Amino acid sequence: MSLKDVKGAVFEVAPLLMSKKESAMGSAFKISEVIKEKSGMKRLTLTDFRNYESLRLEFDICPIVMTGKNGSGKTNILEAVSFLSPGRGLRGAKMADIRRLNASQGLARGVLWAVSANVQKNDEDYVLSTAVQKSEKEGQNDVHSFERRTVLIDGQKATTQAELGKYFSAIWLTPQMDRIFLGGPQPRRSFLDRMVYAFDLEHAKRTATFEHLYKEWYRIIKSGRSDNLWLLGLEEQMAAVGVSIAAARRELVARLNTFTKNEPDDVFPDVMLALDGKIEQMLDENAAIDVEDFYKQNLYESRKNVFSGDGVEGVNKTDFKVFDKKKQMPAELCSTGEQKLLLISIILAQTKCQMLDKGFAPVLLLDEVTAHLDSIKRNALLEKIKELRLQAFITATDEQIFKTLKNEAQFFEVKSGVVSEKSGG
Numbered sequence: 001m002s003l004k005d006v007k008g009a010v011f012e013v014a015p016l017l018m019s020k021k022e023s024a025m026g027s028a029f030k031i032s033e034v035i036k037e038k039s040g041m042k043r044l045t046l047t048d049f050r051n052y053e054s055l056r057l058e059f060d061i062c063p064i065v066m067t068g069k070n071g072s073g074k075t076n077i078l079e080a081v082s083f084l085s086p087g088r089g090l091r092g093a094k095m096a097d098i099r100r101l102n103a104s105q106g107l108a109r110g111v112l113w114a115v116s117a118n119v120q121k122n123d124e125d126y127v128l129s130t131a132v133q134k135s136e137k138e139g140q141n142d143v144h145s146f147e148r149r150t151v152l153i154d155g156q157k158a159t160t161q162a163e164l165g166k167y168f169s170a171i172w173l174t175p176q177m178d179r180i181f182l183g184g185p186q187p188r189r190s191f192l193d194r195m196v197y198a199f200d201l202e203h204a205k206r207t208a209t210f211e212h213l214y215k216e217w218y219r220i221i222k223s224g225r226s227d228n229l230w231l232l233g234l235e236e237q238m239a240a241v242g243v244s245i246a247a248a249r250r251e252l253v254a255r256l257n258t259f260t261k262n263e264p265d266d267v268f269p270d271v272m273l274a275l276d277g278k279i280e281q282m283l284d285e286n287a288a289i290d291v292e293d294f295y296k297q298n299l300y301e302s303r304k305n306v307f308s309g310d311g312v313e314g315v316n317k318t319d320f321k322v323f324d325k326k327k328q329m330p331a332e333l334c335s336t337g338e339q340k341l342l343l344i345s346i347i348l349a350q351t352k353c354q355m356l357d358k359g360f361a362p363v364l365l366l367d368e369v370t371a372h373l374d375s376i377k378r379n380a381l382l383e384k385i386k387e388l389r390l391q392a393f394i395t396a397t398d399e400q401i402f403k404t405l406k407n408e409a410q411f412f413e414v415k416s417g418v419v420s421e422k423s424g425g
C-alpha cells in the first residue's frame with residue numbers, strides 16, 4: 001500500500017521485522033493473558049519540584065484521575081513521573097526552570113530538585129530516583145555552572161539515564177502534542193525517537209552522541225579553522241551513529257505498522273507510519289555499510305552548506321509521517337480531533353508492543369486527553385486501559401466524565417498545590 005503526503009510525496013508500507021511473540025498473535029489474542037502481572041508506580045515523592053515544596057503520594061496500579069482547576073499542579077505531577085525516563089520530561093523543560101521558585105536550601109547542597117518513586121515491574125520492586133544538581137566547571141578564565149541530572153536505581157548511581165528503561169516506562173500524550181503534525185519536524189522526530197528508545201535503550205545514547213558530534217562539526221566549520229583530519233574523523237563517526245539511528249527508527253516504524261495491520265483497533269483509526277529521511281530511505285535498498293559511506297561523503301560535501309546556511313541532510317532532518325489508513329489521509333490534513341485519535345492509536349499500539357516485547361506494561365500519562373474525545377471514544381479509551389490493566393494518570397478539569405470508573409480508579413483532587421485523595425470518585 002502507498003499513501004501520499006500533502007506535498008505529494010509517496011510513502012510505502014514496508015512489511016518488516018516483528019518479535020516472535022508479536023508474530024504469533026492471532027485475532028483471539030489477549031495481552032492480559034500473556035502479561036499477567038501489573039506494572040507501575042506505587043509511591044511518588046517530589047522535592048522542590050515546580051509548585052511542590054515536598055509531596056508524597058501513594059498509588060494503586062489502576063487508572064488515576066486527577067482533577068482540579070487550571071494551574072493547580074496536575075501537569076506538574078505528570079511531568080515529575082516523566083522524569084523517570086531519559087530526557088527532558090514531557091514539557092521538554094530546562095532543568096533549572098523546574099526548581100521551585102523561592103525554594104530555600106532544603107535539599108543537600110547544590111541539589112535543585114528531586115523526584116523519587118517506588119515502582120513495581122511485574123512481581124519485582126525498585127526504587128528509582130533522579131535529582132538535578134548544580135555543578136561548576138573551571139574554564140581558562142572563568143568558572144561556569146551547569147546542571148547535571150543524576151539517576152539512582154535502588155540507591156546505586158546509574159551510568160546513564162537510559163538504565164531507567166529497564167525498570168519503568170512512561171508514554172505520554174499532552175496538549176502540546178495537539179499541534180505535532182502541523183509545524184516543523186523536530187517535535188515529531190522527538191516523539192519517534194522516544195518510542196524507539198522505549199524498545200532499544202541504546203537509542204537514547206545514539207541520538208545524544210549524534211547531536212554532540214554534529215554540534216562539534218558545525219562549530220569547527222563555522223569557526224573557519226580548516227582542521228580537515230578532525231572533520232573527517234567526526235564525519236566518519238556521525239555516519240556510523242547516523243546509520244544506526246536510521247536503522248533503529250526503521251525497525252520501530254515497521255514493528256508498529258505490522259502490529260496495527262495484524263491487530264487493528266476496533267474504535268481508534270488505523271494508522272500507517274512512515275519515515276521521510278534520505279538515510280532511512282537508502283536503507284531500503286542498500287547495505288548499511290554502503291549507506292554509511294554515502295553519508296560520510298555527503299557530510300564532507302555539505303561542509304559548504306554550513307556557510308551558505310543551506311541545511312545539511314541526514315538523520316537530524318528526518319521527518320516522521322503519520323497517515324489515517326482508511327481515509328488515505330496524511331495526519332496534517334486531518335482535523336484536530338482526528339489527529340488526537342491518530343496519536344491515541346499510535347500510543348496504544350506502542351503500549352501493546354512494549355508489553356509483548358519488554359514483558360512489562362508502561363505507565364500512561366494522559367494530560368487533558370479527554371478534551372477532544374466524544375463520550376464513545378472516551379469510554380473506549382478507559383475500557384482499553386482497564387482491559388490491559390494499565391496504570392494511567394489522567395488529568396481533567398471535570399471529574400463527572402469519569403463516572404464509569406467509579407470503584408475501579410483512584411481519584412485525586414489538586415487544589416493550588418495540595419493533593420488529596422477522594423474516596424470512591
Ligand SMILES: Nc1ncnc2c1ncn2[C@@H]1O[C@H](COP(=O)(O)OP(=O)(O)O)[C@@H](O)[C@H]1O
Nearest residue numbers: 050051070071072073074075076098099100101
Ligand atoms: N519552577 C516553578 N516554581 C513554582 N511554581 C511553578 C514552577 N513552574 C511552574 N509553576 C507553577 O505551577 C502551577 C501549576 O501548573 P500545572 O501543573 O501546569 O497546572 P495544571 O493543574 O493546570 O496542569 C502553575 O501555576 C505554574 O505557575
Ligand SMILES: [Mg+2]
Nearest residue numbers: 074075076367
Ligand atoms: Mg495542565
